[in-house]
Amino acid sequence: MERKWWHDSVVYQIYPRSYNDSNGDGIGDLNGIIEKLDYLKTLGIDVIWLSPVYDSPNDDNGYDIRDYEAIMKEFGTMDDFDRLLDEAHARDIKIVMDLVINHSSDEHQWFAESRQSKDNPYRDYYMWRPANPDGSLPNNWGSIFSGPAWEYDETTNEYYLHLFSKKQPDLNWENEQMRHDVYGMIRRWLDRGIDGFRMDVINLISKTPGLPDATVHPGALYGDGGEHYINGPRVHEFLHEMNEASFGKYDVLTVGEMPGATTDDAILYTDPARKEVNMVFTFEHMDLDSGPNGKWDVIPFDLLKLKQNFTKWQTALHETGWNSLYWNNHDQPRVVSRFGNDTTYRVESAKMLATLLHLLKGTPYIYQGEEIGMTNVAFEDIADYEDIEIRNMWKERTEQGASPAELLRSIHIKGRDNARTPMQWDASENAGFSTGTPWLKVNPNYPEINVEQALADEQSIFYYYQQLIRLRHDHELVVYGRYQLLLEDHPEVYAYSRTLEGETWYVYCSFADHDVNIPSTHDTSDRVIGNYEESVITDELTLRPYEAVVFRTFEG
Known part of the structure; x- marks a missing residue:
């Protein structure tokens, strides 16, 4: 495998609106991020992924872009962005931008032109259709944000497709001129000096020709159009063309957010020889607590399913392609509340979950606040x-x-919104996030859970993350070692090994709130890291509640 700079990098995602407000308007901004760069340097991360900071009417918190080459006024100016880029690079921190090109805002200039008339040059930059002869919608697809995926526009008496909000019309990737306008925009950002892109729902850009009706599942009001746009018929062609025309000419990181992508899909997307993207975000492990009726149908977490899923991805992409590793992002609830214990064992379970993830093969992503164990919020x-x-x-x-x-x-x-409550910097009013009224309420637990407290405690989650990042930087085994699942059927312990050139690390992670004894089958004298001060080892290894421990052995 050809080595790349992003193989041993750790990425930190910032949701700018909720990170740090420098001017007291209740909204995080670019200057606020600049103020915290030394904090991130102390943590040890290599890359910042910025959620969208482009000009936007903010219907979907910036994922509805009005101008791809301007900064949202609430966040600052392009001069502020350039200063952020310079200040980050001065600290050897790279900047990856969010790239949202499945759809734009309905206030984008292209869409404003597109809706003017059926013969406008920009008409086919979007997906317009007349009603069916019986007056029904062009097809039965539902929007991912509820309701139908079609919105009527009286100017031309037609409907436009929006897989998300009605203010997020889908771009028509069948239009070659639209594609090349997008590639030009990408090149201009790269020439500005950014270090790559996280590509929003990028495997939805190709739709089945004719946009046929979809299957309507029991209890649903609309058809599940995903069968006609997830990993669509021309998606690989479009991604290869985009690579060749833009980011493939630069040494940058590209990660595609790809709901519904399987390991077979991911191998194709991330095979360097195919020149598409470097890695993908899979959603499979994020759906393990979703029932048959989708995300809001919550079912109990099943550790055996998590083990099976991670093992499948670790094994499938070992030789070809590359994994991204994440628990949290701006769309997901806080992992310590989701798969850990956010009360009695918050610190222990947060460190355990970090250990499990960061010692897998792939590029780890930390979401803001994860490194101090921020939790879900329960607004009434x-x-x-x-x-x-x-x-x-x-x-x-x-x-x-x-x-x-x-x-x-x-x-x-x-x-x-569990992920979007403001970053908890200290125990002062509004958690030190803003001197004004925050755009979203702060989690009430901020007096106990905050950065100031974490930095003052040598045993904090923050310093544990710092150690894990250092291990990835210092040990090739963490980056390139082969993965093997251990204790496959154990219902409470996730154990695996990583091996490279005669060296093996054994990783043990307990998901139980009580002691668990497991066989001790190898030398345990060389302990790499653990979330308890010392390990309990007799004839067996005793894992205390939410304990994580890693041992190292050498052949011969």
Whole structure:
């Protein structure tokens, strides 16, 4: 495998709106990020991934872009962005931008032109269709954000496709001129000096010709159009063309967010010989606590399923392709609340989950606040939630007669605003995030969980993450070693080994809130890292609640 700089890098995702507010307007901004670069340098990360900072009407918190080459005023100016880039690079930290090109905002200049007339030069930059002869929608697809995927526009008496919000019309990737305009925009950002892209829902850009009706699942109001746009018929062609025309000419990181991508798909997307993207974000492990009715149908976490899933991805992409590793991002609830224990064993389980993830093969992604063990939030009133997905779901399901209490329970567990509450810097008002009123309420537990407290405690989650990052930087085994699952059927312990050139690391992670004894089958005298001070070893290895421990052995 040809070695790349991003193989041993650790990425830190910043959701700018919630990170650090430098001017007191209640919204995080670019200058606020600059103020915290030394903090990130202390943590030891190599790359910052910025969620969108482009000009946007903010219907979906910046994932609806009005101008791809301007900065949202709330976040600052292009001069501020250039200063962030320079200040980060001065600290040997790279900057990766979010690239949202499945759709734009309905306020983008292209769409404003497109909706003017059917013969406008920009008309086919988007996906317009007339109603069916019987007056029904062009097809039965549902929006991922609830409701139908079509919005009527009276100017031309036609509908446009929007897989997400009605203010996020889908771009028409069949239009060659549109594609090349996008590639030009990408090149201009790269020439500015950025270090790569995280590519939003990039495997949805190719739709089945004719946009046929989709299967309607029991209880659903609309068809599941994913069968006609997830990993669509021309997606590999488009990604290869994009690579050749833009980022393939630069030494940068590209990661594609790809819901519904299998390991077979990922091998194709990330095979260096195919020249598409460097790595993908899989969603499979994020759906393990979702029932048959989707995300909001919450079922208990099953460790055996997690083991099977991670093992499948670690094994499939070992020789060809590359994994991304993540627990959290701006769309996912906090992992310590989701798969750990965010009360009695918050610190122990946060460190355990970090150990499990960071010693796998792939590029790890840390989401802001993960490194101090931030938790989910449980607002009691739906009015306290800002996320469009939550609000649309609430409206649709309460109108259908669903129990508000049950819906709130699902939102508390799986809602995206769990990740978007402001970063908790200290115990002062608003967690030190802003001197103004935060755009989204702060998690009430900020007096106990914050950066100032973490930096003052040598045993904190923060310093544990710092150690894990150092291990990846210092040991090739962590980067390139072969993975093997151990204790495959154990219901409470995730154990695996990593081996490279005669050296093996054994990683043990307990998901239990009580002591668990497991066989001790190898030398345990060389301990690499652990979240308890010392290990308990007799004839067996005793793992205490949410314990993580790693041992190292050498052949001969």
